[in-house]
Amino acid sequence: MGLRRSTIYLGTTSGLALTLAGIFLHSSSELRDARPLFARKSALVRQLELTDLCLFTEASYTRNLSMTDPSTPFQDAPMSLEHFPSGGLVGPPPHLVKK
Amino acid sequence: MAIVIERHRHIIDFILSSMLRRKGKNGALLLVYTLIVFILASVLFFTHALKREAALVLKEAPEIIVQRTLTGRYQTIPIAYSDRIREINGVISVRPRLWGYQYDSVFLANYTLMVPADNPPEPGSIDVGSAVSRMRGAYTGDIIAFPGHDGLAHTFTVRKVIDGESQLLTSDLILISEKDYRDFSGIPADQATDLALRVRNPREYATIAEKIIRMYPDTRPIVRSEIQRTYDAVFGWRSGLVIVIFSAMALAFVIFAWDKATGLSAEERREIGILKAIGWETSDILLMKFWEGTAISLTAFLAGTILAYAHVFLTSSALFAPVLKGWSTLYPTFRLTPFLDFGQVATLFFLTVVPYTITTIVPSWRAATIDPDAVMR
Numbered sequence: 292m293g294l295r296r297s298t299i300y301l302g303t304t305s306g307l308a309l310t311l312a313g314i315f316l317h318s319s320s321e322l323r324d325a326r327p328l329f330a331r332k333s334a335l336v337r338q339l340e341l342t343d344l345c346l347f348t349e350a351s352y353t354r355n356l357s358m359t360d361p362s363t364p365f366q367d368a369p370m371s372l373e374h375f376p377s378g379g380l381v382g383p384p385p386h387l388v389k390k
Numbered sequence: 391m392a393i394v395i396e397r398h399r400h401i402i403d404f405i406l407s408s409m410l411r412r413k414g415k416n417g418a419l420l421l422v423y424t425l426i427v428f429i430l431a432s433v434l435f436f437t438h439a440l441k442r443e444a445a446l447v448l449k450e451a452p453e454i455i456v457q458r459t460l461t462g463r464y465q466t467i468p469i470a471y472s473d474r475i476r477e478i479n480g481v482i483s484v485r486p487r488l489w490g491y492q493y494d495s496v497f498l499a500n501y502t503l504m505v506p507a508d509n510p511p512e513p514g515s516i517d518v519g520s521a522v523s524r525m526r527g528a529y530t531g532d533i534i535a536f537p538g539h540d541g542l543a544h545t546f547t548v549r550k551v552i553d554g555e556s557q558l559l560t561s562d563l564i565l566i567s568e569k570d571y572r573d574f575s576g577i578p579a580d581q582a583t584d585l586a587l588r589v590r591n592p593r594e595y596a597t598i599a600e601k602i603i604r605m606y607p608d609t610r611p612i613v614r615s616e617i618q619r620t621y622d623a624v625f626g627w628r629s630g631l632v633i634v635i636f637s638a639m640a641l642a643f644v645i646f647a648w649d650k651a652t653g654l655s656a657e658e659r660r661e662i663g664i665l666k667a668i669g670w671e672t673s674d675i676l677l678m679k680f681w682e683g684t685a686i687s688l689t690a691f692l693a694g695t696i697l698a699y700a701h702v703f704l705t706s707s708a709l710f711a712p713v714l715k716g717w718s719t720l721y722p723t724f725r726l727t728p729f730l731d732f733g734q735v736a737t738l739f740f741l742t743v744v745p746y747t748i749t750t751i752v753p754s755w756r757a758a759t760i761d762p763d764a765v766m767r
Binding site for chain 1: 399400440457506507519559586692713735
């Protein structure tokens with residue numbers, strides 16, 4: 292006799308739920324292992340006096356996001372449009388838009 | 391208790407058989423739903439991990455950076471500014487920072503050149519980030535040339551390649567001595583790119599920043615908390631591409647909800663009529679529809695979330711990579727540390743599973759409360 296459909300469904304759902312729980316365990320174990328790495332990265336930031344993550348290298352205003360100014364993305368001309376894809380992923384730094 | 395469980399299992403058996411009769415429609419629905427959850431969860435996981443990583447590593451960034459602006463753009467700053475700034479109470483040290491960009495027209499890459507505060511390379515040598523090393527094929531001991539501001543090629547010996555584990559910070563960096571950087575970039579000896587301040591008390595940041603502006607109105611101080619908060623705006627919901635993704639997700643959900651809320655198909659209404667005619671209660675019908683909605687939405691939520699986790703943290707966000715790389719030829723290959731927040735997953739659950747389940751039940755309640763005879767006609 293084959294398995295009932297509800298058994299297959301509940302078994303699959305339980306398996307997925309357990310995998311989701313496993314993800315949380317994996318995440319916390321990775322975070323624990325990453326502590327020394329974060330300490331090394333922080334030390335490097337202090338040593339090199341870095342201010343930004345190197346997420347994008349295509350434009351200066353997205354390479355060093357916190358150091359940019361409001362006119363940099365439009366530096367070619369007053370009517371020039373944003374033309375780097377990374378500009379579409381980042382908002383302006385809060386200190387530029389709040390003041 | 392066993393009877394209640396058995397009742398639910400019979401209803402699940404029934405709805406699964408019913409859904410399998412329309413497997414094309416339900417399969418497509420499950421696939422699209424999973425895809426929506428996957429994209430939404432991928433964006434959430436990626437941005438959250440990035441923000442946490444930025445907050446953790448940038449906590450050691452300089453307390454205050456002082457830039458000088460001219461015609462709305464930042465310019466080099468006279469080193470003489472640091473003498474008066476150093477006298478402000480609470481300022482421990484002021485160090486002129488030298489850094490800037492270099493476009494390599496051969497490799498179409500932008501480098502960031504920087505004079506490090508500690509342990510700078512000897513004149514004539516440089517340290518390079520791992521992406522620069524990878525792209526230029528330059529390793530320790532190799533000689534590498536860049537065209538300087540004077541149009542002449544400046545050659546340097548690679549002292550070392552910066553460790554790849556810090557790619558998210560250093561992949562495009564070229565660390566250089568002060569003398570070489572001034573020769574290379576043409577920055578005069580009395581100027582610096584900006585000033586990095588060390589301040590003892592975090593509560594004094596704002597006061598010191600105000601004093602600097604009063605002292606030099608052409609300057610712009612950026613305090614560390616502002617640097618850290620900058621990364622909250624990365625992939626913020628108002629960012630161009632992200633709002634497009636979120637709009638597509640919202641629209642897809644509206645279509646789902648609209649499809650469900652505007653009523654059931656004639657076949658589904660007839661099915662409900664028959665069930666009522668053979669003795670099913672309205673509560674049984676609602677329970678059936680609840681399980682039907684749950685079967686689709688819970689499976690889509692679990693599968694989409696798990697796939698998103700694998701995508702972001704195990705495959706280094708492979709699907710986002712083309713967008714992150716943009717036009718750049720020089721990019722870090724990094725794997726984010728999986729910062730997973732229970733609240734984030736719970737929010738995702740309430741945003742995806744609950745609305746769908748509710749919109750499944752409402753029209754079914756309407757159909758289940760009318761006379762079975764009228765439904766079947």
